[in-house]
Structures are given as structure tokens and as C-alpha cells.
Amino acid sequence: MLPAPILIATRGSPLALAQANLILGQCRVAFPDLSFALKIIKTAGDELPPASTPSPELSKGYFTKELELALLSGEADLAVHSLKDLPTDLPPGLKLGAVGPRADARDVLICRDVDVATSSFKPHLQLGALPPGATIATGSPRRRAQLLEQRADLNVVPIRGNVGTRLRKLAGQPSIDGLILAAAGLERLGIELSPDGRLRGEGTPDGLLATRLELEQMLPCVGQAALGIEVREKDARAETICARLNHFETEQCVRAERAFLKAMGGGCQLAVAACAVLLEEVIWLRAVSFLGGSARRAEARGPVSEAVELGRQAARQLGGGP
Numbered sequence: 001m002l003p004a005p006i007l008i009a010t011r012g013s014p015l016a017l018a019q020a021n022l023i024l025g026q027c028r029v030a031f032p033d034l035s036f037a038l039k040i041i042k043t044a045g046d047e048l049p050p051a052s053t054p055s056p057e058l059s060k061g062y063f064t065k066e067l068e069l070a071l072l073s074g075e076a077d078l079a080v081h082s083l084k085d086l087p088t089d090l091p092p093g094l095k096l097g098a099v100g101p102r103a104d105a106r107d108v109l110i111c112r113d114v115d116v117a118t119s120s121f122k123p124h125l126q127l128g129a130l131p132p133g134a135t136i137a138t139g140s141p142r143r144r145a146q147l148l149e150q151r152a153d154l155n156v157v158p159i160r161g162n163v164g165t166r167l168r169k170l171a172g173q174p175s176i177d178g179l180i181l182a183a184a185g186l187e188r189l190g191i192e193l194s195p196d197g198r199l200r201g202e203g204t205p206d207g208l209l210a211t212r213l214e215l216e217q218m219l220p221c222v223g224q225a226a227l228g229i230e231v232r233e234k235d236a237r238a239e240t241i242c243a244r245l246n247h248f249e250t251e252q253c254v255r256a257e258r259a260f261l262k263a264m265g266g267g268c269q270l271a272v273a274a275c276a277v278l279l280e281e282v283i284w285l286r287a288v289s290f291l292g293g294s295a296r297r298a299e300a301r302g303p304v305s306e307a308v309e310l311g312r313q314a315a316r317q318l319g320g321g322p
Contacts, residue, residue: 007076010041012041098228105183107212112207140221141271260314270291272287
């Protein structure tokens with residue numbers, strides 16, 4: 001009798017499946033003698049109506065809770081998350097077992113190449129060149145706050161749905177001039193930001209322009225562009241798998257970021273952002289908070305061994321944590 005496969009829990013959205021298949025492929029290469037399979041699970045976040053906006057409290061786990069229940073019940077052995085969705089406080093009995101290498105952590109400004117209300121948009125369009133009063137869609141308080149800090153005249157409106165849905169809304173609704181998405185999500189879906197400033201990929205609407213926003217313009221969400229693998233504590237087989245898949249440099253950077261977020265309140269819907277990079281043996285963490293209404297910024301630098309303390313240090317500069 002063949003042993004049961006190791007089950008990798010994931011949501012069923014196109015991006016979640018792409019990410020889970022990425023981890024599945026890595027598992028099969030690293031452990032060719034083991035059997036792996038995906039287990040698709042619907043989460044509370046998948047059930048939200050398209051027009052709804054989750055509250056900060058609901059957002060603490062609304063894309064992860066059901067996957068975690070599957071781990072705890074033994075219905076799955078590993079759960080793959082966009083690390084930005086994984087709460088900083090995990091349920092008893094579970095832990096973050098591994099962090100995959102980070103993709104491009106930047107955000108992307110996407111616009112139609114023709115705006116019926118104003119004029120044609122040009123390739124490589126920057127935030128400062130948007131027409132006065134342009135309408136930009138985002139479901140992120142963090143992005144909204146940073147947009148309005150730079151361009152108070154913008155009309156920032158909410159948007160929900162997966163990446164493909166949002167791109168189709170932009171292409172088909174003249175009331176929306178542009179939207180902001182994560183570069184890593186586009187990349188993992190096979191959507192290319194071509195050198196001529198256009199967005200291309202299977203199923204991607206024609207006539208969309210895209211510009212990467214540098215970190216100085218738009219700090220990302222904590223954990224953005226990194227994948228997290230959640231497992232049961234004291235599960236020796238899962239720990240062996242995670243040890244092979246873990247990317248040390250990314251893990252240390254997101255430890256600093258997640259410590260910052262936890263000290264600031266712990267929700268992915270908070271209007272805060274942070275990004276850490278590893279410069280040789282030194283972690284450099286940049287953070288911004290809009291929780292007091294206006295932007296407050298912090299930086300922290302220190303050795304890798306102090307990753308968590310660096311996150312807490314940045315939070316203290318912004319009024320969070322003990």
C-alpha cells in the first residue's frame with residue numbers, strides 16, 4: 001500500500017494556486033521519493049461579497065483561518081500563504097515553518113492607455129504625472145494613505161476581486177483611471193511588465209500600461225512578495241521539508257517586518273507599511289505609519305541576529321509596542 005501523500009493546503013484563487021504549485025514543484029524536486037498533492041480550501045475571504053471591505057479585526061486571518069483548521073485537524077500537512085496575509089499571532093500548535101525567496105516587493109501602477117475623461121496616458125506613467133483628480137482603485141489602506149500623501153487631489157476608491165477581475169474592471173470601467181497591484185502577484189500569474197511599459201499576459205486585457213513604483217514612493221505591505229509555509233509544531237516530517245525550502249535571507253527580513261507589524265497592532269488592513277533588506281550581514285528596515293492620521297517614518301539597522309528587536313525598535317519610533 002502506497003503511503004498517503006503530503007497534503008499542501010491552499011486557497012483556490014488563481015494566484016493562490018500559482019503560489020501553491022510553485023511550492024509543490026519545489027517539494028517534488030527536493031524530495032523525489034515522497035508524494036505531494038494540493039488540497040484546495042475555501043476561506044472566509046473568498047466568501048466576501050465583491051463590494052465589501054473587511055474590517056481590521058476580520059482581516060486578521062480571513063484568508064488563512066480555514067487552512068489553519070485543516071492543519072490542526074490533520075487534513076493537511078503544510079499550508080501555503082502569501083505572507084502578507086498571515087497574521088503575526090498564529091493559533092496554538094502552529095508555526096511559520098519556512099519562508100520562500102522574495103520576489104519583486106514593489107507595487108505597480110496600472111492605467112488604461114486612453115482615459116476618456118482627460119487624455120491619453122503615456123507609457124511609464126508616474127504618480128506625479130496622473131491627471132488632477134484621477135481615480136485610482138485599491139483595496140489597501142496602506143496604499144490609499146501613501147497615494148494621498150503624495151497626491152491629495154486623487155480620488156482613491158476601493159476595489160475587490162482577484163488580479164484578473166481587477167484588471168478587467170479597469171479595462172471596462174471608464175470611471176476608474178488606474179489601480180495599484182503587487183508586482184510579485186502579476187509575475188507569478190505570468191503577467192509581464194514589458195520594456196515598452198505595457199502589461200502583457202494570457203487573458204490580460206489589451207491597452208493597459210504599467211509602471212513599477214520604487215520603494216521610496218510606495219513601501220509594501222509587511223511580507224509582500226514572500227511565501228510562507230505554515231505547519232504544525234513538533235511535526236518532524238514537515239520540519240524536514242521546511243528546512244530544505246526555507247530562504248534564510250528572506251526569513252530574517254520578514255521576521256523584522258512581522259515584529260514591527262505585531263507591535264503596531266498586527267492586522268494586514270492597518271495603514272502601515274514596512275520593508276527590510278539584507279545588506280551583507282546588516283538588516284535595514286524602513287517603515288511608515290498613518291495610524292495617527294499623518295505619515296510618520298522610521299528606520300532601523302542592525303545585525304541579522306537582532307531581526308525581531310529591529311522590528312520592535314521601528315515600531316517604538318512610531319508609537320507602537322512596549
